[in-house]
Amino acid sequence: MADMGTSLGGLFDRPLFTLGDNPITTTTLILAALLLAFAVWGSSLLRRGVQRALVRRGGRADIAGTISGLVYYSALVMGVGLALWAAGIDLGALFAAGAIFAVGIGFAMQGIAQNFVAGVILVFERTIKPGDLLRVEGQLVKVVEMGIRACIAQTRDGEDLIIPNSVLLQTTVTNFTLRETTYRVRIPVGVTYGSDMALVQATLFAAAREVMSRWCTADREPVVQLTRFGTSSVDWDVGIWIDDPWELRVASSELHLGVWNACRRTGIVIAFPQLDLHLDRSVTEPLRLLAGRPD
Numbered sequence: 184m185a186d187m188g189t190s191l192g193g194l195f196d197r198p199l200f201t202l203g204d205n206p207i208t209t210t211t212l213i214l215a216a217l218l219l220a221f222a223v224w225g226s227s228l229l230r231r232g233v234q235r236a237l238v239r240r241g242g243r244a245d246i247a248g249t250i251s252g253l254v255y256y257s258a259l260v261m262g263v264g265l266a267l268w269a270a271g272i273d274l275g276a277l278f279a280a281g282a283i284f285a286v287g288i289g290f291a292m293q294g295i296a297q298n299f300v301a302g303v304i305l306v307f308e309r310t311i312k313p314g315d316l317l318r319v320e321g322q323l324v325k326v327v328e329m330g331i332r333a334c335i336a337q338t339r340d341g342e343d344l345i346i347p348n349s350v351l352l353q354t355t356v357t358n359f360t361l362r363e364t365t366y367r368v369r370i371p372v373g374v375t376y377g378s379d380m381a382l383v384q385a386t387l388f389a390a391a392r393e394v395m396s397r398w399c400t401a402d403r404e405p406v407v408q409l410t411r412f413g414t415s416s417v418d419w420d421v422g423i424w425i426d427d428p429w430e431l432r433v434a435s436s437e438l439h440l441g442v443w444n445a446c447r448r449t450g451i452v453i454a455f456p457q458l459d460l461h462l463d464r465s466v467t468e469p470l471r472l473l474a475g476r477p478d
Contacts, residue, residue: 193362194242210221210250210299214266215266218262218265219262219263219266221260222258222261222262222263222264222265222266223259223262224238225258225262226255226256226258226259226262227255227257229254229255230251230252230254230255230258231251233250233251233254234251235249235305236391236471237250237251244312247472250258252331253331255305259364277417285288287476294347295332296348297349298332298333298347298348299331299332299348301347301349301351301352301353302308302329302330302331302332302333302348303331304352305329305348305351305352306329307335310352310358310361311326311334311356311358312326312329312385313326313327313328314326314360314365314366315328315358315359315360315361316358316359316360316428316429317336317351317355317356317357317358317359318356318357318359319336319344319346319350319351319354320350320354323338323339323428323429324336324337324338324344325337325429327343327393330346330348332347333345333346333347333348334347334348335352344393350389352434359428360428362393362426363423364372364426364427365399365401365403365425365426366424366425366427366428366431367406367422367423367424367425368422368423368424368425368431368434368435368438369406369421369422370420370422370438370439370442371410371419371421371423372387372418372419372420372421372422372442372453373413373415373416373418373419373447373453374416374417374419374451374453374454375416375417375452375453375454376416376454377452378417378451378452379451380409380417382449382451383417383419384407384409384419385406386445386446386449386451387419387442387445388405388407389404389445390421390438390441390442390444390445390446391405391407391421391422391441391442392404392405393436393441394423394434394437394438394441395423395424395425398423398425398426398427398430398434398437399423399424399425399426400426401424401426403424405421405423405424406420406421406422406423407419407420407421410421414456415454415455415456415457416454416455417454421438421442423438456474
């Protein structure tokens with residue numbers, strides 16, 4: 184038994200390879216693995232504790248998440264370094280041996296680091312926060328969660344988008360709820376040239392005010408403007424304010440329907456493209472003869 188213990192001890196203490204001037208044995212690898220596992224577990228525990236403490240003291244959830252993420256990664260890096268040091272690995276030799284590999288990792292991590300820094304800036308600037316309505320790359324989205332690398336947003340069709348923080352920081356983003364939530368809904372309306380324009384203006388204004396009363400609590404008035412004399416119609420622009428930009432489609436639909444019903448009640452004709460066709464006599468004469476009609 185003593186010989187077996189000695190052989191097992193020799194097996195665990197036998198150098199597997201050498202890193203710099205330090206021999207790496209099975210024992211050092213097991214110790215490093217245990218310490219690394221403890222570092223991961225301890226960092227996660229610390230992250231949850233910091234986040235709970237900040238939220239309990241009234242901190243914002245997004246700021247608490249960012250700070251706890253920074254604490255997590257800092258503690259994890261320190262734990263990994265401690266595990267390697269406790270296992271007898273010379274970190275200087277390790278870094279020297281992996282210098283070329285580290286350069287490649289650095290280039291690969293460039294985008295991640297960029298998004299990480301952008302996330303920290305966004306959290307502390309507070310220009311974008313959960314619940315905000317944004318137009319990003321031509322699409323209206325609602326911010327659900329601000330992460331340390333990316334933002335999770337939802338479209339009006341229920342799709343979840345993962346938007347890198349650098350996109351929000353480096354491109355032009357429209358924030359509909361940055362200072363106030365009111366938003367103007369506009370629709371074009373074309374009426375025939377024979378319409379009474381004073382009646383048209385009054386009718387459009389009354390219809391817009393009726394719809395707006397259901398969508399806006401702010402002290403604002405609808406906007407009705409004559410925009411141009413078109414080819415087949417006199418064109419007007421009708422605008423109302425709504426409290427929630429997320430309901431843009433529904434409010435626009437109600438405004439269209441309200442204008443339509445109001446014009447029907449007052450006898451105003453909403454114009455549509457028309458084409459007058461004038462034919463020369465050289466064309467109409469053969470047609471008349473074919474139809475067997477006299478002049």
